[in-house]
Amino acid sequence: MDCDTGFDDALAMIVVSRATDYHLVGISTVVGNTSLENTTANTLAVVEAFGIEAPVYRGAAKPLAQDPQTIEDLLGGAAMGTVGRAFPPAARRTVEPLDAISALVRALEAGPLTILGTGPLTNIAMALNLRPDLADRVERLVFMGGSATTGNHTAAAEFNTFADPESLDAVLRSGIPIEMFGLNVTRQVPIRTAEEDALRASGQPHAALLADHVGFYLRMIDKVTPRPMALHDPTAAAYLAWPQLFELQDVRMAVELHGTHTRGETVCEFRVPRKGQPNARAAVCADGEEVMRRVLDVLLGARWA
Numbered sequence: 001m002d003c004d005t006g007f008d009d010a011l012a013m014i015v016v017s018r019a020t021d022y023h024l025v026g027i028s029t030v031v032g033n034t035s036l037e038n039t040t041a042n043t044l045a046v047v048e049a050f051g052i053e054a055p056v057y058r059g060a061a062k063p064l065a066q067d068p069q070t071i072e073d074l075l076g077g078a079a080m081g082t083v084g085r086a087f088p089p090a091a092r093r094t095v096e097p098l099d100a101i102s103a104l105v106r107a108l109e110a111g112p113l114t115i116l117g118t119g120p121l122t123n124i125a126m127a128l129n130l131r132p133d134l135a136d137r138v139e140r141l142v143f144m145g146g147s148a149t150t151g152n153h154t155a156a157a158e159f160n161t162f163a164d165p166e167s168l169d170a171v172l173r174s175g176i177p178i179e180m181f182g183l184n185v186t187r188q189v190p191i192r193t194a195e196e197d198a199l200r201a202s203g204q205p206h207a208a209l210l211a212d213h214v215g216f217y218l219r220m221i222d223k224v225t226p227r228p229m230a231l232h233d234p235t236a237a238a239y240l241a242w243p244q245l246f247e248l249q250d251v252r253m254a255v256e257l258h259g260t261h262t263r264g265e266t267v268c269e270f271r272v273p274r275k276g277q278p279n280a281r282a283a284v285c286a287d288g289e290e291v292m293r294r295v296l297d298v299l300l301g302a303r304w305a
């Protein structure tokens, strides 16, 4: 798993480790929601709190071709905003000495890998740029990012693809199998005060902590175009656990690198193969209420380490 933790990345991490059959071989961190220092510290705090054993590797501190575009102002503090308690900093878990790109290369050398990306794709692009021969070891990259409709960070672009468009471009060119969970599908998975209330009502300390973070997360609802808050990163993780709850379609995907107003936009051509050869699959439909119900069940049962 490659992430820019971030509260919703944290939830995705819990879902992957508790609800899927995958063996989580490693977690790599990247600059995105906040600085690399913060995403790494947040990741260590989450793995320690929830007893997630996978080693944590520090990745890229800068996107491939631009300055970092962090959003702490939106996400609160070090991108782990809360209306009450905060995750305690990790006291025992520490980052691995090996960097994330070398760790990813080493893992691919060892055998095939499914990668879940919930942040900008910088680490993955760097690993594949370094070792293009390992592309065929990637079984698939499931990533939360992009949109087949409108953006969130800008009118056109979703945050993860806006934060490092060149990395998505490199990953698309690498030829690895890609499954995109963009805003068009994460917006079908709403999280509401009912979920915050259910976590709080469980009486479990870990659930109360998560509820405090959900409370903050819900405050990010788009005030201009009000709609329920979308469960972004955990939706991609939920696909690894319950693929039957989703529908994907073949697409020809490109990412806009130059547009004055559209940099970072994912342009998805669904009329394949007539208008182009497919190079990715895009999630288009989710049974959103059921995804949220199952994610909530996982969170309620996750407990402290």
Ligand code: BDR
Pocket: 006, 007, 008, 009, 033, 118, 119, 144, 152, 158, 159, 160, 232, 233
């Ligand atoms: C994505 O951007 C980040 O803020 C979230 O963690 C998620 O990965 C949603 O656009």
Ligand code: CA
Pocket: 003, 004, 005, 006, 008, 009, 032, 033, 118, 119, 233
């Ligand atoms: Ca993220």
